[in-house]
Amino acid sequence: MGEARNRNIRIGIVDNDPYALKMFGALIERMSSDFAVIWTCDLGAVAISRCLSPTKRPDVLVTDMSMGDVPGTEVCRAIRTKTPEVGLVGVTSYALASFHDEAARCGAQALVGKTDLNGIALAIRNAAQGLSTNELVLGDEGSGNSLSFMDAATAYAVLEDTSYAHRGALSGKERDTLRMYADGSTTKEIAERLGISVATVATFERRALAKLGARSRAHAISICVKRHEI
Template identity: 40%
Template sequence: MAGDISIGVVDNDRLSLRALSMVLGATNGICVLWGSTLGMVAVRRCMVPSTCPQVLVVDMAMEDMSGLELCTKIRHHASNVALVCVTSYSLALYEEDASNHGAQALVSKTDFDGIRTAISNGAIGVATQRPGSMVVFDDVAEANRQVARGNGAAPLLRAKGDLSPRELRTMRLYAEGANAGEIASLLNVRVSTVHTFEKRAMSKLGAKTRSQAIAMCIRKSLW
């Protein structure tokens, strides 16, 4: 309807995409123009005036690129679009990178009220800050100025090597909240072997801590 905030929704999980689109589309003042599981589809639609939304809701994991890559492309090619990132993981894992890649907010995927607030703010070019967080998100205009200066939409970190299936599974289980003992039981190995998998993964990723390694795995959509 005229006057509604137009949004696009990008999520690699079709059920999640449908749920987000239905919930947000049922909100007064919000109109879902389209949804997609692919980042490149979103980029193309944002570059066409008739399909370009005011706000793009971006999941951090997709099939063809990460949410951070999508933010970078949108900020370079469709600079007026506000970016509201969502994730099922801890916000602390993504928050700083989302800000550095030109997003205006990062919200838990299940926090529908928070997503609505971020959409409303984004529609007028304003960023949404998370209470208690030290990370500051830029308004759309400032994010674009940072890109123009070469300071924003930072390139993604690249892994120093490919993780083995067990190294990758170890990091994913850590991300899901398992401890070393539980992971050892699931992988049928000793706890010391789990720590070896962890150290190898950190070394290959160039990470200094387990949390940093997990964040890098998520950013690169390794699972």
């Protein structure tokens, strides 16, 4: 997605209000000569399908949070569990606090008010590079929000792993984390090798310990060695 700096940023938009969708698409294209709206749709399910299609995938999806068929948060989750290659920007006419934490959990890189055109442009540019935008929720409205938006790669790693974890076994990244600790790697080295943050490494370790019923990292490694899992 870093190539977006050298070419148009290809944007998909989903909003269940067709009139707002048409107007919003025109506004986004006028924000910058770098922005190219390649498609719009009014169904979350259609947006998910297009974002997962090799031929229709945009660099950034701008999604309304309140939609009839699939909520914007679930659109983000469905895409982010499958790929880190599409930047996800949520927009809403409601108070940002209404959707902020759930949007962050579901893998969005930003949440912006629909009237904040400068904020939308900034969020799109950042998301096209896989980056998050956390500075748009300010003042009293943002004070109650406990979660930060993750970059696309970290969100993908977390959500992909969570999806696997629901099946009850150690996920691949949990095993990799314990294996690298067993080999003597530091948390920072593991983060660099997996392309994730130090905090995400810690999350994988905590999940592994909880699943194994282990008292410590060393105990978890011992259990995995005995089970031939690492």
